[in-house]
Amino acid sequence: MNYDYWMHRKDDAFLKHFLPNIEKVLAWYEQRIDPHKNMLGPMRWWNFADWNTTWPWDSKKDNGGVPEGASDGNSSILTFQFAYTLKQASALFEYFGNKERAIYYRTLADVLAKSTYELCLDENRKVVANTPEKKTFSQHASIFAVLSGAVPRTEERALMEKVLNDQSLSQATFYFRFYLTQALKKANMSDKYYESLTPWREMLKLGLSTFAENPEPVRSDCHAWSSSPNYDFLATICGIMPEQPGFEEVRIQPAFGELDKIEGKMPHPNGQISVKLSRKGNGVNGEIILPDNVSGKFVWKGKIQPLKAGFQTISIE
Numbered sequence: 001m002n003y004d005y006w007m008h009r010k011d012d013a014f015l016k017h018f019l020p021n022i023e024k025v026l027a028w029y030e031q032r033i034d035p036h037k038n039m040l041g042p043m044r045w046w047n048f049a050d051w052n053t054t055w056p057w058d059s060k061k062d063n064g065g066v067p068e069g070a071s072d073g074n075s076s077i078l079t080f081q082f083a084y085t086l087k088q089a090s091a092l093f094e095y096f097g098n099k100e101r102a103i104y105y106r107t108l109a110d111v112l113a114k115s116t117y118e119l120c121l122d123e124n125r126k127v128v129a130n131t132p133e134k135k136t137f138s139q140h141a142s143i144f145a146v147l148s149g150a151v152p153r154t155e156e157r158a159l160m161e162k163v164l165n166d167q168s169l170s171q172a173t174f175y176f177r178f179y180l181t182q183a184l185k186k187a188n189m190s191d192k193y194y195e196s197l198t199p200w201r202e203m204l205k206l207g208l209s210t211f212a213e214n215p216e217p218v219r220s221d222c223h224a225w226s227s228s229p230n231y232d233f234l235a236t237i238c239g240i241m242p243e244q245p246g247f248e249e250v251r252i253q254p255a256f257g258e259l260d261k262i263e264g265k266m267p268h269p270n271g272q273i274s275v276k277l278s279r280k281g282n283g284v285n286g287e288i289i290l291p292d293n294v295s296g297k298f299v300w301k302g303k304i305q306p307l308k309a310g311f312q313t314i315s316i317e
Contacts, residue, residue, distance in 0.1 A: 003088035006095070009269060010246030016096055022089055026105070029082050034073055037132065038115035040082060041073040049077050049140060051214050054170040067140065069131035076120040076130055080144035083109040083116070087149065095245060113150035120145075127162050127169065138170040139163050139180065146183040156187035164192065173214050174199060174226035181232055185255075193236045194257025200229055238264040238275050243296055250296030250307065252288060262286075270294050283317040 002018050005011070034041035046063045047070035049055075057064040069075030086109035094102035119132040120141065128141040142163045145151050151159055160183060163169065172180050177196065184192050203212055213223035234240050239254035247268055254262055256279050266273045271291030278286055284300050289311050296307040300316045 003092060006092060006245050007242040008247050010248065012096075015092070019093065019096060019098075022092070023101070026086065026089060030108070033112070037074055037119060038111055039074045039076070039079040039119065039132075040112075043070055043073075043075070043078060047071065047075070047078060049081075050176040051173045052138060052140070052170050054136070054138075067130050067138065068136050074119075074131050076116050076128055076132075076141045077138070077144055079112055079116045080141070080148040080150065083113040083148040083150070084144060086112075109148070113145075113148040116148075117145055117150035125162075125166075127159065127166060136170070137168070139172045140170075140176060142169075143172070143176075143179050143183045146186055147179065156183075157189060160184060160187045160189055174212065174223075175228075178228040178231075181228065181236060185236065190236055190239070190253070190255030191257050193232060193255055194259060197229065200226075234264055234266045238262055238266070238277075239299075240264070240266045240273055240275065248294070250290060250294060251299060252296065252307065253299040254284070268294065277314065283315075285313070285315040288312055288314055 002015055002022065006015050029040065032041050032043060033039070046066070048063070048065040049067045049070070051065050052067070055065060055067055067075055067077045070078055086105045090102045090105040090109065093099075093105065117128065120129045120134065121127075122129050122134050122137070125137065127137055128145045130136045130138055130141050142159050146156050146159060163180070163183070177199070181193055181196070184190060199215065200211075206216075208221055210222035211224070211226035212218045213220035213226060236255050237257070237259070239252050241251045241253070243249040243251040250268075250273060252275060254275070254277055256262060260279050262275065262277045264275055268291050270293055272289075273291065274287075274289040276287045277284055282301065288298065288307060290296065290307055290309050292309050294309050298305040298307055298314055303316050305314060305316060
């Protein structure tokens with residue numbers, strides 16, 4: 001949350017206040033690393049990852065949503081998530097001048113991600129297992145493998161194709177699909193997002209005007225953790241993202257999916273970002289308005305057009 005806030009708002013004094021406690025939280029996890037495998041060992045408390053129905057309910061603790069390896073050690077999902085978080089923390093500490101701590105977190109993240117990927121990648125199935133024993137598999141493990149940077153860039157797309165199409169993998173539910181989208185974006189597969197909205201279209205068919213907690217049958221018809229389309233309509237389909245901390249520079253990289261036209265507006269600390277775009281063949285054209293004192297870039301199929309404050313037209317063939 002600190003990282004996301006840092007990217008979207010210029011509020012250094014507020015964020016700096018949290019750095020000591022970020023160190024404490026990360027140290028707590030670091031103390032639980034299994035030194036023989038360079039993965040997290042047995043973790044106490046409720047290690048919730050998702051309401052995945054294939055992960056057993058723990059009757060002793062009266063809780064569920066805990067992946068294999070979390071309680072008894074060597075969960076790829078939890079270890080990759082830790083590495084992913086360490087890299088975000090590294091960026092924060094680098095920004096605030098603590099380069100030594102930033103390098104340490106980045107190095108530790110690389111060690112954990114590399115070891116976990118090597119131990120848990122199933123060479124036959126070409127997906128990541130939940131533990132080194134490679135007995136169970138989920139979308140979650142491969143998703144966080146990509147987000148942690150464990151997967152070579154040239155292999156990300158093939159892995160994410162497996163994640164989308166291999167129905168034998170235990171599936172991410174509504175909340176965790178936020179991370180699925182982030183992994184698709186990292187693998188340059190953002191155009192897959194629009195078609196992934198089927199669960200939300202089903203909510204509309206059921207007559208819901210709010211976001212359900214889980215697929216049917218569900219106890220909660222109003223749950224904020226399923227509301228990621230509110231974010232991704234702007235951040236993924238319109239493609240509006242901060243390029244630099246504080247949203248001081250903007251990156252606009254739209255993902256039309258099955259759409260031919262996109263129109264949206266996003267609030268920014270300096271005003272409002274507006275996009276109105278049309279796709280024709282392999283090209284795109286339209287209009288973009290950035291607030292005062294904000295610049296950035298428009299990205300389309302490897303081509304880049306600089307953006308300046310105010311109104312401008314987009315035309316890329």
